[in-house]
Amino acid sequence: MAICSTVHPRRLLDEHGLAARKRYGQNFLLDTTAAQRIAQATVAGEHGLPVLEIGPGTGTLTAALLGAGATLTAVEIDRGLAGILREREDLSSAEIVENDILAYDLRAFAGRAQRWAACGNLPYYITTPILFALLECEPQPVRIVAMIQREVAERLTAGPGSAAYGALSVVVAYRARASRLLTLRPAAFYPRPQVDSTVVVLERHAQPPVHPRDPHAMLLLIRAAFAYRRKTLANALELRDPSIPRARTTAALAAIGKPPEARGESLSLDDFARLADNLT
Known part of the structure; x- marks a missing residue:
C-alpha cells in the first residue's frame, strides 16, 4: 500500500484544529x-471529462482525479475540510463546493456537463440515497465509481429472492452494469473503519435492458415495492399510494403471470417493467 508521503490526513487535521467527525462518517x-x-x-x-467527487475529505482522491485529467467539481459538507482543500495549491484547478451532496443541485450540474462521471468515498449512512440520486439523475452519469461498505456492494448485484435484493439492486440493473474494482482494507484509511470497503464501478448501459412505456413510473413502482418488505406487493403499493388499490395490483400481477401474494423481492427487472406497463 502506498501511503501519501506528503502530509498525512491526521497532521492536516491537527494543523487546522480539526478531527475526523463520526457525524459525517x-x-x-x-x-x-x-x-x-x-x-x-x-x-x-x-x-477533460467533468467529474463530480463526493466527499473529497483531505484530497487524496481529488489529487488523483486531477492527475487523471478530470475537470473536477468536489462537493464537501465539512467547512473545515473545504478550507483545507482550497488551501492546497495542487488542487487549485478543482472547484471546491461546500455543500451537502443530498442538497446539491445535481440536475443543474448534470445539465451543464451533459457527459459526466461521479466518484467518491460514500459515507455509509447515506450511501443508498446518494446512489439513488445519481442513478435517477438526468442526464445520467456515464459511470459511477464509489467506495462503499462491502455489504452495500453485495446489494448492487443481488438477484431476486436473495436477502440482499432490494430497490437499489433493481435500479442499478436498469441503469448500469456493476463490477468490483478492488477491495480496501481498514488500513487504507484514517481513521480506520471497522470493515473492508469495496470500490464498485457502475457503467451506464448504452441501451437500457428493458423499455417500459413510462420509465419514471417504473422507478416509482420499484421504490414503492420495497417500502414494506414484509407485505405483499399489492398491500405495499396500496399503503404507499391509495390510488393504486389492491385489486388493481393483483390483476396486473396476474397479467404478468405472478400470484396475488407476490412480494417485491420475487420480481426481476423485466417483471417490474411489465408490471408498470400493466398498472399505467
Missing part, C-alpha cells in the same frame, strides 16, 4: 495507489 483515504486506480477507472482516458 469520515474515514480519509491514505492509499495513493488505490486513489490512482479509482481515478483512472472514473476518467477512463477521457481527458
